[in-house]
Amino acid sequence: MDFELESYVAGILRDIRERGIEAVKEYSKKFDGYEGEFLVSEEEFEEAERLIPEKDKEIIKRTIERIRFYHEKQLENDKLYIKNASLYGIIYKPIRRIGIYVPGGKPLPSTLMMVGVPAKIAGVKEIAVTIPPKNGKVNPYVLYVAKLLGIKEVYKLGGIQAIGAMAYGIGMKKVDKIFGPGNKFVNEAKRQVFGVVGIDSLAGPSEIAVIADESANKEYVLYDLLSQLEHGKDSKAWLLTTSRELAEYCNRDGIEVVLCKSLEECAEKANEIAPEHLEIITENPMGLVDLIDNAGAIYLGEYTPVPAADYFLGVNHVLPTGGAAKFSGVLTVMDFMKRISLAYVSREEFLAERYLGIRLAEIEGLEMHKRSMEVRR
Ligand SMILES: NC(=O)c1ccc[n+]([C@@H]2O[C@H](COP(=O)([O-])OP(=O)(O)OC[C@H]3O[C@@H](n4cnc5c(N)ncnc54)[C@H](O)[C@@H]3O)[C@@H](O)[C@H]2O)c1
Ligand SMILES: N[C@H](CO)Cc1c[nH]c[nH+]1
Ligand SMILES: [Zn+2]
Incomplete structure (x- = not known):
């Protein structure tokens, strides 16, 4: 554990939490030399598309197809069974709103493909992307990949300030989970905002x-x-x-x-x-x-x-x-989904088996738990 890094990142995140957008602007200026609108405009998307040679567009499309082919097999169906006329199981729901951090020291459009494709397969509806700008601009290949994946919300934001903005909802709507790798600052910031939001994994320096x-x-x-x-x-x-x-x-x-x-x-x-x-x-x-x-x-x-x-x-x-x-593994489609436990119990099974719960509530001394099960006829 790098305690110096931990307290350095904690200080910046605290400042972002307390001072909001003003702090995000200051850190963007300090670390990325950027002052201006964070949200990428429609014109910037169009300009990026014009800059990319047709041959490269084909390379990107073919790569996305290959990533999609591999990941489609990971989608799991709900797991339900019926016993004594009761329904039990697990259902899966996509996370509603996610943030994707795309590294930008050396911009990595391939990372947006790796995170965006499984997110789409899982059925995530809202996706915000952040990437540190270079000379005020987002790498055109990243914008082209975003466009192909139907992602319109891209922010010129990097480092700890991008993670803070996504986690606390500063300058954008708060996300539910942050995905994507980054350098040691990004990785430590993700670790520290876990709990406020979900994170995919600790995907730091290669x-x-x-x-x-x-x-x-x-x-x-x-x-x-x-x-x-x-x-x-x-x-x-x-x-x-x-x-x-x-x-x-x-x-x-x-x-x-x-x-x-x-x-x-x-x-x-x-x-x-x-x-x-x-x-x-x-x-x-x-x-x-x-x-x-x-x-x-x-x-x-x-x-x-x-x-x-x-x-x-x-x-x-x-x-x-x-x-x-x-203790953790590779990013998969199921990281973009939540497991929800589902049960729909029949009267017959409830009445036959409730003695188990009633006695366990007595053992734990939880009177209202016991009553909740006893009062039912
Ligand atoms: N594990 C994985 O799955 C995986 C995948 C791809 C890339 N990576 C790793 O992601 C990393 C990408 O790093 P990168 O630097 O190119 O891009 P990055 O976007 O992760 O980091 C750049 C940002 O860090 C911030 N920063 C730089 N110095 C800082 C400082 N002193 N204090 C505070 N903030 C600072 C700046 O805001 C800058 O824009 C690499 O280490 C690479 O190995 C890992
Ligand atoms: N090797 C990195 C994962 O550690 C991923 C990557 C993207 N571009 C090139 N390499
Ligand atoms: Zn690599």
Whole structure:
């Protein structure tokens, strides 16, 4: 836990809560050099669309199709059953209003695809998007993706101030849950507003761990490790290997190399790290899957590099980091839905079984609970 970061972010969030839009404006000016309207106008959407080459529009559409294909399979049906003429189960309802944070230090339109597509499949009605502006503008590809997904509410807001604005409803209608990854400031702000709103997961600075043996192609492994370090100075990369030669080849700045005696030891190291992404490039990658409990995503073999998953495989690239893969997982369609417990009990079953509740209410000393069940005829 980074206590300095915690109190730094808490101070800014408190200020935003207390001073509202004035504070949001000040932090936008300070951190993003932006002064002006936050909501993106219709003209800005149109200008963005004009800027994008037709070929790129096709790339984006095809990628969205692939992401949709993968995610449609995740939608769960209500689970209901009837017993003694009573109805029991779980029904699912989409969250009404969500906020999507799109990272903007290096703008990531692919992240809006990864969050927007499952949100739409789940049936979320209202979506607000925030992204830090660059030179006063939103990345045109992000606006084009928003347009394709039918999202009209995009705000030029980044960092802690974007999370505060979405959580407390400042300069926009409050959202019910915030989705999307970000740097350490964004991630910590999301962690701190949890409870005021929901959050998807702690999806902070990118990470990769690679388990590889002597059979792995050294160049492939090295580029995969470097790919995630490219996201920023807080990103992490680990190589867990049984090959001394590979260990030496990948011994570069930013890469933590662990030479292990066996692949089982590599797997156990991976479980301790709980990396966002775990690549397994060994002779028999499937053979290790059973040994892995903690990873946001597991990618097997030479042809499943993380960047392919980041962009075009269709799998989701919003994943837990910083060890959060020990208790949470990849973003799915069901993160955009709430479970609601449903019961419709028949008189016959109620009267036959209420003695259980009546006695338990006596054990707990809750008289009105007991009466509620007793008074019914
Ligand atoms: N885990 C995942 O699923 C996942 C997916 C995609 C990207 N990522 C990560 O998202 C991150 C994106 O980071 P980014 O920086 O490019 O964009 P970002 O939008 O997350 O952060 C940029 C914003 O941070 C704020 N900021 C910067 N310095 C600050 C300071 N000193 N104090 C307060 N606020 C400050 C500014 O408002 C700035 O606009 C990367 O670390 C990347 O690895 C993670
Ligand atoms: N690797 C990031 C997730 O950690 C996702 C991403 C987006 N663009 C490129 N990469
Ligand atoms: Zn990436």
